[in-house]
Amino acid sequence: xxxxxxxxxxxxxxxxxxxxxxxxxxxxxxxxxxxxxxxxxxxxxxxxxxxxxxxxxxxxxxxxxxxxxxxxxxxxxxxxxxxxxxxxxxxxxxxxxxxxxxxxxxxxxxxxxxxxxxxxxxxxxxxxxxxxxxxxxxxxxxxxxxxxxxxxxxxxxxxxxxxxxxxxxxxxxxxxxxxxxxxxxxxxxxxxxxxxxxxxxxxxxxxxxxxxxxxxxxxxxxxxxxxxxxxxxxxxxx
Numbered sequence: 001x002x003x004x005x006x007x008x009x010x011x012x013x014x015x016x017x018x019x020x021x022x023x024x025x026x027x028x029x030x031x032x033x034x035x036x037x038x039x040x041x042x043x044x045x046x047x048x049x050x051x052x053x054x055x056x057x058x059x060x061x062x063x064x065x066x067x068x069x070x071x072x073x074x075x076x077x078x079x080x081x082x083x084x085x086x087x088x089x090x091x092x093x094x095x096x097x098x099x100x101x102x103x104x105x106x107x108x109x110x111x112x113x114x115x116x117x118x119x120x121x122x123x124x125x126x127x128x129x130x131x132x133x134x135x136x137x138x139x140x141x142x143x144x145x146x147x148x149x150x151x152x153x154x155x156x157x158x159x160x161x162x163x164x165x166x167x168x169x170x171x172x173x174x175x176x177x178x179x180x181x182x183x184x185x186x187x188x189x190x191x192x193x194x195x196x197x198x199x200x201x202x203x204x205x206x207x208x209x210x211x212x213x214x215x216x217x218x219x220x221x222x223x224x225x226x227x228x229x230x231x232x233x234x235x236x237x238x
Contacts, residue, residue, distance in 0.1 A: 001219045004029035007080045008218070009073070011063050011120055012090030014041030016189035017139065020211035021087050026054040028215065033076035033083070035061035035069075035120075036090070055080055063090050063116030066123075073123045084134040085218050086124045088117045091139070095197050098152045106153045113157035114164065121168060125177055133176020135225075137217050138165045142185045142230065150197060178225045180217040184210050185232035203235045 008025040012018035014036030022032050026049040034049075036042045039060045046058035057079050061072045076083055092112045094105045121136055128134040143151055144158035162181060169179040186204040209231070217226045 001028050001215055003085075003215075003218070006030045006084040007033065007076065007082050008085040008087065009033040009035075009076055009083050009120075009124060010087040010089055011035045011061070011116070012088075013045055013058075014038050016089070016191060017184075017187060017207050017210045017214075018087065018089035019045050020207035021089060021214045023048055023052075024208075024211040024215050025085070025218075026052045026056075029054075030085070031055040031080050033057040033059075033072070033080060035059060035063065035072050037062055063120055064111045066119050069119050069123050073120075073127060077127050082131045083124050083128050084131075086121065086128075086134070086136045087214055087218075088120055088136070088138045090116055090120075091191075093151075093154050093191055093195065095150045095154060095195055097150055101153050106156070109153050109157040110160070113154075114160045117161055118164065125168075125172055125175065128177060129172075129175035133178070135178045135180060135218055135220075136165075136168070137180045137182060137214055139182045139184065139214075140165075141187075142183050142232065144181070145183050145230075178220075180226050181228040182210075182213055182217065183228065183230045184213070185230075185236050200235075203233055205231065205233050 008030045010018050010022045013022045013034030031054050042058045046056045049056045057076050059072045061068045140158040140161040143155050144162040187210050188201045188204040189207050213231050220226050
């Protein structure tokens, strides 16, 4: 896969799947624009990408704040010239029994997981349309198509991403925008660091495996579009 001359914009780029995807794109020739809330993590990834010879924009950004997203996208276009690929990897998860879930928990997940994806895609898509379009890769994960105990609020946010993305594809196809939904099973990422639920992280997908699927989706050319992909750990096949 050769992404030379392409620009990949990645939210959640400071850690986990976003970090792995950013460095994978950089290794395969793409310049990268990175957004995350934690400046120190963001700059560490940016330094690694620059060491690979890539141009990098790295800007601390809260994707729930439209003005910050607008600034991030504007900086990307000003410094890198265009946006070809968007990877919405920013997200949060709060897993607890339904009766323990609070309205604040739900609001936080809807804000980051749904409104963040909405805002980043809407702002970036307007710029991408000016240069012929591109691809938007959203990651609702397996809980964007299947339910799990203690995940009512999280499933609500991720099912919303799945439905919203399908509608986006219909609305924006004449602008040259293509959309991919990635339904990953469990990925061993910092997502689980503060989750009380007992899980077997050693049996999960690696962030590198997830990044490989992201690059595969972004590499589709011609009339081909990878609409949806389900990637599960071996222990959870089918």
